[in-house]
Amino acid sequence: MDTRPTANRLLLVASAALLGAVALHGADHALQERGVGALTTEVLLGGLANAALAVIALMFALRDHPRAPA
Numbered sequence: 001m002d003t004r005p006t007a008n009r010l011l012l013v014a015s016a017a018l019l020g021a022v023a024l025h026g027a028d029h030a031l032q033e034r035g036v037g038a039l040t041t042e043v044l045l046g047g048l049a050n051a052a053l054a055v056i057a058l059m060f061a062l063r064d065h066p067r068a069p070a
Contacts, residue, residue: 008061011068015058022054
């Protein structure tokens, strides 16, 4: 049973959903006929930064970091 306060559980679920959505979006790009190679460098780097931030957000939520809600 999860003993975290409701707000922390919601943040954890939201962070996991964000990471899942970012991963699915990246998989969609990879599976398209044009592939990831059709992306510009700026778009690719932006997507990688977005994925990295989603992982960091989830790690903060999992560890109950005080800055996680920010």
